[in-house]
Amino acid sequence: MSSDADTVIRTFSELVDELPQRETGEYLVDSIQPGHVVRPESVDQLAEVIRGVRADRLAAVPWGGGTQMGVGNPPARYDVGIDLSAINDVLRYDADDMTMSVQAGCRLADLNQMLGEHRQVLPVDAALPERATIGGLTAVGSSGPRRLGYGPLRDLIIGMSVMSTDGVVTKGGGQVVKNVTGFDMMRLHHGALGSLGIIVSMNLKIIPKPQSERTVIALFDSLDDADQAAREVLQSQLGVTALVVTNPEATREATDSARSNWAISVRCEAPPSAVVRQAERVQEYVASNAQDVTTEDSTDASQERWNRIGKALEQRPAQEDVSIRLGSTASKLRATAGSVAHTLAGAEDVRLTLDYGSGLLYTRFPARAVNESEFQVVFDQLSGAGDHITVSTAPANLKQSIQDVFGATPAGFSALESLKETFDPDRILSPGRTIGKL
Ligand SMILES: Cc1cc2nc3c(=O)[nH]c(=O)nc-3n(C[C@H](O)[C@H](O)[C@H](O)COP(=O)(O)OP(=O)(O)OC[C@H]3O[C@@H](n4cnc5c(N)ncnc54)[C@H](O)[C@@H]3O)c2cc1C
Structure with missing residues (x-):
């Protein structure tokens, strides 16, 4: 798709009645219910939606399988949910080359079932593979325990197409494994929670399935x-x-x-x-x-x-549990876990999972164990226990009691601010959700 000077831009309110819509109550983000949820059925329709949202200065949050929507700061604004699950074609699968190109709404379990017929696999985990989408996996940028054996999803991505807020699709990378063009663009969108653009499709490396x-x-x-x-x-x-x-x-x-x-x-x-x-x-x-x-x-x-x-690592209803992920290194995980156990000594039912392959410590405890001011103290202490911190799930009131669910603003944050300004100048994509509340 290319930018077309003749494109007639209709506002979201002008076109919403023509769009496939979903029940808004199923698309809460941090207890905020959007006014509309649409489920575009083609890339062209997605472009119309994005242009309409921008024309009306609304705020949109993309949705894949909805399994990790708890990751992120509470949105500053949230008017429209965009469910990408219908943009789910397999565009190309070359079993001999061990590469594939798929749209963002493809579900991990469906892909692996197809690949399994050729004894191949996309070697990433997901909490709920029958729901998790390739776009969501990329936008969250997490890894599971099998990262030890196969590396992160990021390293399997050889190309990516992303839609900007003017509805134009930009491509980076390519179809072949030895390809470095556009590498930085792919890294940008990996883990950005959809705040810089909507991932439309990906080119991926696959591997022979372990027997x-x-x-x-x-x-x-x-x-x-x-x-x-x-x-x-x-x-x-x-x-x-x-x-x-x-x-x-x-x-x-x-x-x-x-x-x-x-x-x-x-x-x-x-x-x-x-x-x-x-x-x-x-x-x-x-x-x-x-x-x-x-x-x-x-x-x-x-x-x-x-x-x-x-x-034990997947998201639970935010009202029930708090989940926090601490980044460390394998050699420091024991000390990090000791600090966390000390901080949470009074709480019942604290579950710790130490992932030695990723150098990550997952902590989960019942949300009822802390009120807002106690959570601030716990968050501050845990922030000091690891190299980086992410609150993956928590009730909205606890999230709002802390500065940023991603912890301290990182060095080089001004570069991220410039990127947001460049890619999303009107702040219509997941505003406030990502690092530094961008
Ligand atoms: C045990 C376990 C193992 C895991 N292993 C891995 C692993 O190996 N590798 C890995 O990468 N992840 C892993 N994860 C993370 C997780 O499973 C996925 O990130 C998750 O399934 C996201 O998919 P989703 O479609 O449900 O995303 P959603 O919850 O729908 O969306 C997640 C975020 O992405 C945004 N988003 C969704 N779709 C798009 C899009 N097309 N464009 C832009 N933004 C979008 C949403 O706004 C939201 O912020 C693991 C998790 C667990 C619990």
Whole structure:
């Protein structure tokens, strides 16, 4: 698509009645209900919507599967939700080249089902893959535990098309793996929560599907013992694809175990002939100091174990839980977890998941455990415990009690402000939601 001087721009209020609409009550962001939610059915219709929103100076928030809408500051304004789930074509799939081009509304589970027929996979996790969309995954820019084995989604993106607020689609990167053109543009939109443009399509690298997997689980009496085992496996040459440590509360949730222990879960993915030996080697590494060591000894059981571990990381209704993600490094995770446990010592049901592959600590606790002023104190203390912080879920009143859910304004923030000014001068895209409330 290109800019067309003859394009007649209709305001949103002029065209809204012609658009497919959704029930607005299902599209709350931080308890704010928009006036309209539209679900464009083509890229051209999306362009009309964006131009109309801009003409009326409204504020729009894009939606994919809606699984991570809790990430971000409360929007400064929110008039229109744009549901992108109908923009979901697979534009190109080249199994021999192991690349594909897909529209942003494609769901991860659907893509992986299609790729599975060719024994290929897009190796990223999502809390709810049957709902999570490629656009949403990119705009959030998170990673799951399998980042250890496969890297972040960012590294699988070889091209991207993004719609600006005048309805024009810009392309960066390309269709081939060896391509650096437009690389910076792709990095900009990864993690920007849709505040700089609407992701329309992506070109992605895919990989051969691992043929089988096993998961080794070892229980420990203390964080120190679990941490030591985790770091030994990490430093080994075993090539495991995910490694997390869970505190007793999170372990119980992931295993239904009545026992109360710290646990390490290690994922091995390889051809059948190699995976059993790999799991045995992991067992040998973690056995010293462990109270118990078991292996999920089928691919299905191993996958189910990681679905359960992932559930502890997924978003829950904001009224119920607070979720906070702290960035650290594998070598500092134990100390970071110790600080968090100290800060939250009075709270019940605190669940900690230490992702050694990403150097991230996920903390979850019931929202009822803190009022607004207590939350400010907790947030300040946790901010000091890690290198960076993100509140992924919290009731709106708790989010509003702190300066920024992404913590301190980063160095170089003025460059981000300039980008926002360039890409979205009228502040119509997710205003206030991203870092520094841009
Ligand atoms: C256990 C676990 C593992 C995970 N593993 C990974 C992983 O390996 N890799 C990874 O990348 N993520 C991972 N995630 C993060 C998460 O699953 C995804 O980011 C999430 O599913 C987002 O998809 P969605 O379609 O539901 O987005 P939504 O919740 O609908 O949207 C998320 C954000 O993106 C914006 N947005 C949505 N669509 C667009 C668009 N087309 N253009 C611009 N902005 C848009 C929205 O406004 C919103 O701010 C993981 C999460 C968990 C809990």
